[in-house]
Amino acid sequence: MSGDSEVRLGLVLPDVLGTYSDSGNATVLSKRLEWRGVPATIVPVKLGEPVPSSLDLYLLGGGEDEAQALAATHLRAHRGLQEAAARGAVVVGVCAGFQVLGTSFVTSGGVEHEGLGLLDATTRPGERRAVGEVVARVDSLLGDEPLTGFENHQGTTTLGPGSAPLGEVVRGVGNGDGSGSEGARTGHILATYLHGPVLARNPALADLLLEWVLGEPPKPLALAEVSALRRERLSGVRFGHRR
Amino acid sequence: MVNHQEMSLGSPAGPGHTLAVASARGLPLRTRTAIAAGRLAAAASRLSKLGNGGVIGGRAALMLDPDALRRLGQGRKVVLVTGTNGKTTTSLMISRLLETLGPVAANGDGANMPDGVLSALAKRPDAPYAVLEVDETYVPWVAERIQPACLVLLNLSRDQLDRVGEVRATERELRAAITRLPDTTVIANCDDTLVTSAALGASRAVWVSAGQEWRDDSASCARCGQAIRHEGSHWSCVCGFSRPEPAWSLVDKNLVAADGSTIPLELQLPGRANAANAAIALATAAELGVPPELAADRLRSITNVAGRYRRVNVDGHAVRLLLAKNPAGWNETLPMLDQGVPVVIAVNSQEADGRDTSWLWDVPFERLRGRSVVASGERATDVAVRLTYAEVPHITLKDPLDALQGIESSEVDLVANYTAFRDVNARLRA
């Protein structure tokens, strides 16, 4: 955290990366902080505005192809996000935001765009759009709580050795490169294809991000509604054996 | 019932109302047969309660005769109505106005895909006018075949991203379709930048300043991607794309014509969005020859639209039924809710609703703080989580009618998305 006690959550380019309601992730994080007595502010950073490097956490959501290319161009020109990441700030990308954080992505028109290179991930258009519920098994990172969310993307993402997958798909498509993986992580840079928003459906992931920000695990926070939603979304999913 | 239909199908030359249809329109045998088959399927679907008979019937007919839509649209003035929100309401309004000119075929049941459109035309083959709401993704296909007299574009915003796809792709497809309609007048809301972009290439456009509260999908230019600048009611982009001069403007609840004359709307339907729908309906009807004062008068008699906005008595509660199925719709609905009146929110995620409920997070439910709220519908739990993070105290009950039981207030607002609304409406009519 940056000196003072308030956590500053950057909502990066909600005007172009806000199509899939991922700004809800900022709402979730700020409330989970407030309810534990930690003041939090959401700082929207819009297209055309400089990106501050002083924030504690940055959220990038899903968007349309053209918007995603605009976002990448803007973020490459204003390097606040990359500077913040270099000093250890937490960065979370969802869907198009995931692809932008990688080294490169090809939009459906066939144009290759340079990403921010914060994750070792490249994205190309897949043959079919992946749309539907996703369940992914994760490792001890999230205390064995499976991830649940809704994916809606054309891109397939391949990870290089510099990034590890977030989980292994049990239902749905995820990264879609044939490896069965979902999402990516390098240090405190984390990305996923899951909407929902992902942090509303996966409180363990939300709290992991907050632990990275706060430097210690946040106090337990049980929300009956969220537990009920997880039960519903995960019911009927067979997890099988770990590979 | 089925037998009667079967006879029409099996003996196309014999007497029967299917034949009356066909001879009146001079349709070829293939189309007549297709319509008859469609009616059979519709009857069967009503019998087996598969769903809306209109939809199944049209589908069967289109399979048998893909050219049926063009033939049934021929020789009459067709108005197609599309947009993310307000299609059903605006179509009903335009129908009521065109009825002053002659019989109107309409899909007032909300079956707005090609099969539903075909069913509506087949049901009223003699009507010289047709007013058809069309799902925005099907407009290019339907319009190409029907070549409508008027195409009405209400608004475009995010809706059912898993089914409809991204709104900018929809805009591009509409834009391309409109350039292929040389004889169509497009009536379009020039306060919506995406609608304007789609309609700009029309051979003739009537611009209506009907307002657009929701701007989260139009912050950047549809033509070049740069930021749209708003100054009062005007908007523009550095690329030159800008708001055209409207022929009609909605100012408060009055419609102002280009010559400055003002028509008070005084609708019974609530909300800003319905005033916008009325403005566009009136502009469309004026285009087809209905005098605006007469039109406004007729619009004042509309009190509900396919069950929406009506009040029904349920176990002693006066329940007002409202439909809101996406963030822009909710944005228009929230101000309609009376302070102090409990709200039941019913959300489903059937295919027609979109399977993804993420959109709930784009709705400012925080504005419901201080009210008594019930989360209901198949996705009640998703609503409950959203309300929790909005710090809106609530209870969760999946069945929206059960949800009414525990409420003490005599008045209740029930706001439901598409299939949740349809189900509640059907149960209350039963």
Ligand SMILES: [Zn+2]
């Ligand atoms: Zn522009």
